[in-house]
Amino acid sequence: MSNKDLKLIDGYLNNSLSKDELQLFNERMQEEEFSDLYLEFVLQEEMLEDALEGEALELQAERKLKKVRQLTYFVALAASLLIAFQFYKFLNPVAVLDQISGHIVLVRDGQERIIAKDLKLSPGDVLRTNVGNARILYSDGTQINLDEKTTLLVYGSSKGKKILLNHGRLDADVAPQPDGKPLILQTPLAQAEVLGTSLSLTSLKGESVLNVTEGAVRFKNLKGNKDVVKAGQFARAMENAPILAQVVKPKIEIKPRENDPEVLKHDRWLKHSFKLRKDKDLVAYYDFQSLKEKGSKYLLNKADATSGLPLDGELNNVLPIEGRWRGKKSLYFSEFSYVDCGRHEVFNLQKALTIFTWVKVKSLDRHFQTIVSKGDSSWRLARFQESDTLEFACSGLRGSPYLRGVKPLPVNKWLLITATYDGNEVKLYRDNQLELAIKAEGEVLVNDLRVLIGNNSQLPNRNFKGWIDELGIMKRAMSHQEIQVLYDAGKP
Amino acid sequence: MKKRDVNNRLMMLFTQHRKRLWALAYSVTRDYHLAEDTLQETSIAILNASEKFDESRPFLPWALGITRNQSLKTVRKHAKQAKPMSSETLTILQDKLINYVEDGEERFKALKDCLSELSSENRRVMAMKYFDKKSADEISSEIKRSETATFSLLQRLRFTLAKCVKAKMGRLAHE
Numbered sequence: 001m002s003n004k005d006l007k008l009i010d011g012y013l014n015n016s017l018s019k020d021e022l023q024l025f026n027e028r029m030q031e032e033e034f035s036d037l038y039l040e041f042v043l044q045e046e047m048l049e050d051a052l053e054g055e056a057l058e059l060q061a062e063r064k065l066k067k068v069r070q071l072t073y074f075v076a077l078a079a080s081l082l083i084a085f086q087f088y089k090f091l092n093p094v095a096v097l098d099q100i101s102g103h104i105v106l107v108r109d110g111q112e113r114i115i116a117k118d119l120k121l122s123p124g125d126v127l128r129t130n131v132g133n134a135r136i137l138y139s140d141g142t143q144i145n146l147d148e149k150t151t152l153l154v155y156g157s158s159k160g161k162k163i164l165l166n167h168g169r170l171d172a173d174v175a176p177q178p179d180g181k182p183l184i185l186q187t188p189l190a191q192a193e194v195l196g197t198s199l200s201l202t203s204l205k206g207e208s209v210l211n212v213t214e215g216a217v218r219f220k221n222l223k224g225n226k227d228v229v230k231a232g233q234f235a236r237a238m239e240n241a242p243i244l245a246q247v248v249k250p251k252i253e254i255k256p257r258e259n260d261p262e263v264l265k266h267d268r269w270l271k272h273s274f275k276l277r278k279d280k281d282l283v284a285y286y287d288f289q290s291l292k293e294k295g296s297k298y299l300l301n302k303a304d305a306t307s308g309l310p311l312d313g314e315l316n317n318v319l320p321i322e323g324r325w326r327g328k329k330s331l332y333f334s335e336f337s338y339v340d341c342g343r344h345e346v347f348n349l350q351k352a353l354t355i356f357t358w359v360k361v362k363s364l365d366r367h368f369q370t371i372v373s374k375g376d377s378s379w380r381l382a383r384f385q386e387s388d389t390l391e392f393a394c395s396g397l398r399g400s401p402y403l404r405g406v407k408p409l410p411v412n413k414w415l416l417i418t419a420t421y422d423g424n425e426v427k428l429y430r431d432n433q434l435e436l437a438i439k440a441e442g443e444v445l446v447n448d449l450r451v452l453i454g455n456n457s458q459l460p461n462r463n464f465k466g467w468i469d470e471l472g473i474m475k476r477a478m479s480h481q482e483i484q485v486l487y488d489a490g491k492p
Numbered sequence: 493m494k495k496r497d498v499n500n501r502l503m504m505l506f507t508q509h510r511k512r513l514w515a516l517a518y519s520v521t522r523d524y525h526l527a528e529d530t531l532q533e534t535s536i537a538i539l540n541a542s543e544k545f546d547e548s549r550p551f552l553p554w555a556l557g558i559t560r561n562q563s564l565k566t567v568r569k570h571a572k573q574a575k576p577m578s579s580e581t582l583t584i585l586q587d588k589l590i591n592y593v594e595d596g597e598e599r600f601k602a603l604k605d606c607l608s609e610l611s612s613e614n615r616r617v618m619a620m621k622y623f624d625k626k627s628a629d630e631i632s633s634e635i636k637r638s639e640t641a642t643f644s645l646l647q648r649l650r651f652t653l654a655k656c657v658k659a660k661m662g663r664l665a666h667e
Contacts, residue, residue: 001654001655001658003651006650006651006654007647010647010650010651012522012577013518013519013522014522015522022575022577025577025581026577026578026580026581029577029581029584029585030580030581030584035584035585035588036588037654038585039515039585039588039589039592040599040654040657040658041650041654042515042518042519043511043515043596043599044599044603044650044653044654044657045518045524045622046511046514046515046518047596047599047600047603048603048618048622049524049622049623050600051600051603051604051607052607052615052618052619052622052623053623055607055615055616055618055619055623056619056623056624107503107504107507108507109507109508109510109596110504110505110507110508110509112504123528124507124510125507126503126504126507128500151499151500151503153503153506153507153535155528155532162532164532164535164536166499166500166503166539167499186532186536188536188539188540222536
C-alpha cells in the first residue's frame with residue numbers, strides 16, 4: 001500500500017483530481033489490488049462515524065462545558081455539568097424505543113430480533129409492530145408512536161431525523177426542530193417535512209394520508225408536487241395525483257332529501273345537465289360525474305351528438321375531489337396535471353364555438369396557465385401572460401383573435417367561464433355577466449394538436465392550478481340567455 | 493407472496509446489504525450527506541420496484557443497479573459535483589461489492605484499535621470530520637491551523653488508519 005495509491009483514492013473521494021488523474025484512477029481501478037484498496041478505504045469512511053462516536057461525545061461534552069464556563073464561570077461545577085449534559089442531549093438527539101407493548105421486531109444488519117424496552121436505535125434499523133405498539137423517543141422530546149402492523153425504517157444523521165414509513169400508521173408529536181433540519185417522514189409515495197407539530201401519517205397500498213392536528217407540515221409526493229398541510233387539514237398522496245391540503249370535514253348530518261340544500265342543488269343541476277347533453281351542437285361535454293375518488297382513468301364525454309367518438313379525456317396526475325357541492329365531482333389540477341381529450345377532428349371548430357366551464361383558481365403562478373386549449377394555434381382559454389385576467393384566443397380571426405379579460409380572477413371561488421365566437425364577435429362571460437366583447441370575423445385556424453384540459457399540448461408547462469368541474473365545447477355560440485340558464489342551474 | 497411480505501423481505505435485505513449499497517452511493521456522490529440521501533431514495537425505489545423483484549435471483553446485484561442509477565441521478569441534480577468514476581469503473585466496483593466477503597465486525601474492531609493508537613488530539617480532529625461532519629475549513633479554525641495544514645493532517649490520519657487496519661486484518665487472516 002503506497003501513499004501514492006492512497007493519494008489517488010483520497011483525491012478521487014475529495015473531488016480534487018484533475019482530468020488526467022481521474023483517467024489514471026479509472027485505469028488503476030481495473031487492477032485487483034488497487035480496487036481492493038479502494039473498497040477498503042471507502043468502507044473505512046463508512047465506519048469512521050460509528051467508530052468515533054465515543055470520541056465525539058467526549059469532545060462535545062467538553063465544548064459545552066467550555067461554553068458554560070465562559071458564560072457562567074461562577075456557577076458551581078455541579079450545575080455546570082448538569083447544564084452541559086442537558087445541552088449535549090439537546091444537540092445530539094438519540095432515539096430510543098421507550099415504550100413497547102406486544103410483539104415488536106427489530107431488523108438490524110439483516111438479523112431479526114424481538115426487542116426490549118429502552119433500546120437505542122441506529123440508522124438503518126427496521127421496526128415492525130405486528131400485534132403491538134411502540135414509541136420512539138428522541139432526546140429533544142419528539143415522540144413517534146407506532147400503531148399495530150406498522151413497518152418503518154429509522155434514518156437520521158447530523159442533517160436531521162428521518163423515518164421511512166413503509167406501511168401502517170404513526171402518530172407524531174414533534175418538538176421544534178433546528179432550522180434547516182426538519183424531521184423527515186417518508187412513505188413510498190410522499191414525504192412530510194416537519195418542523196414541530198402533531199400529526200398522524202398512514203401508509204397504505206397506493207396512498208399515504210397525512211393528518212395534522214397542530215402546526216403545519218410540508219407534504220410532497222415523489223414527483224415533487226407539494227402543499228402545506230395545516231392544523232385541522234389532511235392530504236392524500238397517491239400515484240398519478242397531486243397533493244392538496246383539505247379541511248377535515250365534520251360528519252354530515254343526514255337530512256330528509258327534500259330539505260337538504262346540497263341535494264336540491266344537485267337535482268337542479270342534473271335536470272339541466274341531462275337536457276344540455278342532448279343539444280345537437282354540443283361537441284364534447286364532461287360533467288365529471290363518472291370520477292371516482294380512486295382508480296378513475298378517464299373523464300367521460302357525455303354529449304349525445306358525439307357519443308361513440310374517442311373524446312373521453314385521459315387523466316394525468318389529477319386529483320378527483322368534491323366539486324361545487326356535496327355529490328358534485330371535480331378535478332384538482334396542479335403543476336403536473338392535465339386531461340388529454342385527444343385530437344379528433346370534431347374539435348376543429350372554425351366558424352363558431354363556445355367553451356363553458358366551472359373553475360376555481362388555487363393560485364396563478366405560471367404564465368398562460370391554461371384551462372382548456374387546442375394547442376397554441378387554434379382556440380384556447382387561459383390566463384393572460386402573468387396577469388390575473390383571462391384570455392380567450394382564437395388564432396386566425398381577423399380583427400382581434402385575442403380577447404383579454406378585464407376583471408381579475410378571484411382565488412378559491414367557483415366561477416362559470418364562458419367564451420363564445422359567432423362569426424362576428426368574440427365574447428367572454430363571467431358567471432351570468434358579459435365581461436367583454438370584441439368584433440372579429442373569419443375562421444379559427446385548425447390544427448392536429450390534442451385538446452388538453454389544464455395544459456397546452458403545443459406549449460406545455462402551462463398547467464392550471466385549481467379545480468375544474470364541468471366543461472363543454474359547442475360548435476355554435478351560446479346566447480346570453482342560455483348562459484344565464486347554465487349559471488342558474490349550476491351555481492354553487 | 494403478498495406485496496407487504498415482499499416489501500418486508502426487501503427491507504430486511506436492504507438493511508443486510510446497507511454498507512455495500514452505501515459504499516457504491518458514496519463512490520459516486522463522494523459526499524456523506526448525499527450518499528445518505530441517495531440511500532434513502534434507493535430504499536424507496538426498491539419498494540416501488542418490488543413487483544419487478546425476482547425472488548429466485550440474488551437481491552444484491554439488483555439493489556446495486558438501483559443504487560447506481562439513484563446515485564447518478566443525485567450527482568446530476570447537484571451540478572457542482574465533479575464527474576464521478578467512469579461507467580466501466582462503476583461496473584468493476586459493483587462486481588467487487590457483490591463478491592466482497594463480509595468482514596464488518598473484524599474491520600470495525602481493527603479500526604477502533606487503530607484509532608486508539610492515534611493521539612487524543614488527532615482522534616478529536618477525526619471526530620470533528622467524521623462525526624460532526626465539519627469541513628476542513630471549520631476544523632482549521634477550531635484547532636487554529638491553516639486550512640491546508642488541516643487538510644494534510646486529515647489525509648495523513650486517513651492513510652495511517654488505512655495502513656494500520658490493513659496490517660491488523662492481514663494478521664487476523666494469518667491467525
